[in-house]
Amino acid sequence: MSFIKLSSGKFVLLSTVQLDAQAKREIHDLTQGGELIEAIIGTNPFHTLAFEQFYTLYPNAAYYGTPRHLRKFKEIPWAGCVTDPSVLSRWTPDLALELTQGGEFDDPQPESTNHFAGVVAIHVPSKTMIVDDCFRVSRNPGFIERGIFGRRDMEVSFHWSLYNDALYKTPGAVQTFYDWVIHLTKAYDFDNMSTAHGGILLGGAKTELLLGLEKAKDALKKMAVANGGDLVC
Numbered sequence: 598m599s600f601i602k603l604s605s606g607k608f609v610l611l612s613t614v615q616l617d618a619q620a621k622r623e624i625h626d627l628t629q630g631g632e633l634i635e636a637i638i639g640t641n642p643f644h645t646l647a648f649e650q651f652y653t654l655y656p657n658a659a660y661y662g663t664p665r666h667l668r669k670f671k672e673i674p675w676a677g678c679v680t681d682p683s684v685l686s687r688w689t690p691d692l693a694l695e696l697t698q699g700g701e702f703d704d705p706q707p708e709s710t711n712h713f714a715g716v717v718a719i720h721v722p723s724k725t726m727i728v729d730d731c732f733r734v735s736r737n738p739g740f741i742e743r744g745i746f747g748r749r750d751m752e753v754s755f756h757w758s759l760y761n762d763a764l765y766k767t768p769g770a771v772q773t774f775y776d777w778v779i780h781l782t783k784a785y786d787f788d789n790m791s792t793a794h795g796g797i798l799l800g801g802a803k804t805e806l807l808l809g810l811e812k813a814k815d816a817l818k819k820m821a822v823a824n825g826g827d828l829v830c
């Protein structure tokens with residue numbers, strides 16, 4: 598999970614994790630016993646394990662979730678859903694929020710593997726992009742990643758479900774996804790990337806994201822053609 602300090606001094610928290618005693622103390626000190634927690638946002642439909650514990654500890658914060666969060670945790674009085682444009686723009690200019698494009702966001706199937714969809718956050722002052730599953734930073738890639746996928750250290754790639762279930766099987770879905778990634782690189786001045794499962798890239802994140810997209814281009818074009826469309830880059 599990530600703690601975003603707004604220019605107001607309050608915090609927006611992205612996702613939740615189970616807290617041990619030390620983490621509880623650190624959050625208590627950082628947020629004045631939770632008083633400074635303005636909002637907690639569920640950013641990935643499948644990162645849900647700690648929301649109930651977090652709500653028990655901090656019931657006064659405003660909780661926002663994906664549609665799946667809202668369906669799954671009825672006992673949390675959700676303040677809104679991330680598919681609402683007014684929620685996505687609520688913390689600008691400190692924090693920009695974007696939904697992954699080109700695939701199912703509300704109810705991704707199959708649930709066991711299709712974890713691509715989510716909210717991409719950009720903390721504008723620190724030029725940091727924060728993502729869960731859609732983008733990945735390879736950290737010390739092992740034999741298989743290096744040998745088969747040609748990954749190098751700190752390379753940005755995409756969640757593997759991009760190549761099977763993540764995008765709609767429609768002629769335009771691949772182009773929608775591609776254009777969205779390009780949009781991210783044009784609309785936001787980011788230099789760092791923090792990911793839920795991979796590494797943290799300090800410096801050069803935009804260049805790496807574009808390199809990752811370039812590397813994926815041939816496979817994406819094949820997917821687009823197979824679905825009756827094309828990919829124009």
Ligand SMILES: [Fe+2]
Nearest residue numbers: 712729730793
């Ligand atoms: Fe994940």
